[in-house]
Amino acid sequence: MRKTDGRDAEVVVIGAGMAGLACAADLVAAGVRVMLLEAADTVGGRVATDRVHGFTADRGFQVLNTAYPQVKRRFDLRALRLRPFTPGVLVHTGGELRRFTDPTRRLRDSRDLLPGRLAGPRDLVALGVLSARDMLAPAARLRARPDGTTLTALADAGFSPAFVESFFRPFLSGVFLEDELETSARFFHLVWRTLLRGTACLPADGMGALPAQLAAGLPRSVLRTGTPVLSLTPDGVVLADGSELTAAATVVATGQSAAVRLLPGLAVPSGRTVTTLYHAVGRSPLAEPTLIVDGRRRFLNTCVLTEVHPGYSSDGRALVSTSVLGTPGPADEATVRAALGEVYGTDTGTWETVHRVTVQDALPAMPPPWPLSRSTRFAPGRYVCGDHRATGSLQGALASGTRAAREVLTDLRTSVPAPPRDGG
CATH class of the missing domain: 3.50.50.60 (FAD/NAD(P)-binding domain)
Known part of the structure; x- marks a missing residue:
């Protein structure tokens, strides 16, 4: 030196x-x-994590994926006291919730993957092929692929436009913080790989x-x-x-x-901007630690954080996190609250807004060709x-x-x- x-x-x-x-x-x-x-x-x-009115609220909705190589290398995961989300998501489409889950982890919850529910036979075959390739191929091979947009990659993989609109677009909008699926396809494949290989978790004391x-x-x-x-x-x-x-x-x-x-x-x-709203609710509107995405794209995603970690609330009330693109105004928040009432099947008029955080440059835009x-x-x-x-x-x-x-x-x-x- x-x-x-x-x-x-x-x-x-x-x-x-x-x-x-x-x-x-x-x-x-x-x-x-x-x-x-x-x-x-x-x-x-x-x-970062904020402590607000007795609640643990991260600086926007964030999760820890245990498949990230740097996470495995750098953190004492046991000391973080991680609790997992349910593998998969609930998709609100057609006025009801459909479960999209990994059948290799939760076979009993995979009935919505039967043909004719979330997807047709063509899309299920394409999903199986895509998942097998991304999960089993060396990461270096995924990085070396020719790049394009995620939307193009999904079409090339054989997915129907209907399935892209009903599942991939609403789900990936919350991952990429953009709803045009213009993000690098190479990055999409790496993300899909980590979702299949890892578990989404929250630390007991928040992401901070x-x-x-x-x-x-x-x-x-x-x-x-x-x-x-x-x-x-x-x-x-x-x-x-x-x-x-x-x-x-x-x-x-x-x-x-x-x-x-x-x-x-x-x-x-x-940069991409995202706003997360935190609502306190007397009783949990969903008795499971599962992420919900909205097929109508009125919000990016929502979940009951206290179903993942009950300690995120100090008084026993449920804490609901909901993220939306950009910086919503009062009218937009009213639309989101109405959408949450429809999705959770409950009256949200009494939900208390305990925190709101807008994160500028929450993620960089990653159009193709994006150097990883x-x-x-x-x-x-x-x-x-x-x-x-x-x-x-x-x-x-x-x-x-x-x-x-x-x-x-x-x-x-x-x-x-x-x-x-x-x-x-």
Whole structure:
């Protein structure tokens, strides 16, 4: 490792979201002197949990998929006290709920997959072939496929337009945060693979427990919260209070908007915005931990979080989470409430709105051809990581942070500055 006498740190990492935490952890493990700076008072970025009126409400609807390689590598899953969702989803279509489930896990709940209910014979065959290929093929093969839109990929796989509209579009809208199915087909296949291989879960203390666990594994001298960075200098960074920190390398691990501010010329994708409404209900409207999607697309998805983890409520009331695209106004919220009454088969007039959170840039837009991983090198001594440099997922953020640490270590050890990159 090259000497950095007189520097505050060998590497400054800006942003203690999932990418920044992963990057800092790997650099620390390699013996690098790291300073991790976070503008907020807590770590996690968008992966955060609010405590509101006695309820545990994540910063938007989020789940942990146990099939993500980075999740397996980095977290003590037992300590998170995970509880699973039901494998599969309920689809509200034609005025009733139909169950779409993995028959290899819950055969007794697969009657709605019989021909003529959710899908016809052609679609069931296409579904079996698609699922077998995505689940069993090496991930590298999925990444190497020619790219296109998800909509085109589903048509090429043999699915009828009716099945795409009744199931794939409403379900994937909640995954991609867009309802045109214009997201990269390569990413779709990887997502489908993880859904088949893993289990969607929630930690007992909310998704904020994930970054908290990563932060707890860092030396106390590494992390500084409440420390916004104003700008970068040739030798390090300028903090909002005017002080300067010097470092051999700087990693920008913020969200994409802040990254552009710190790295002028950086090309980033547009972001998707999502709003999640949290309602308190006296009695659970659905006695199972299952996600519901709306075939009429009045909302993305809804579920009773307290059926997954009863501890998400401190007073025994049920907590219902519902997500919608964009930023709904009062009239839109009224439409959503009416739709929830139809879907759950109950009067929602007395449901209490206990929390509402809108997340800007919740996911990057990923149109084809989308590079599933990109170098984090931006300029000599400057790096950038985050899900916008990989894929819009927890896996993508952690993997990008991992790659940033690897590239920083390579450049520090060779003492050769990284070659300038274009803004992409």
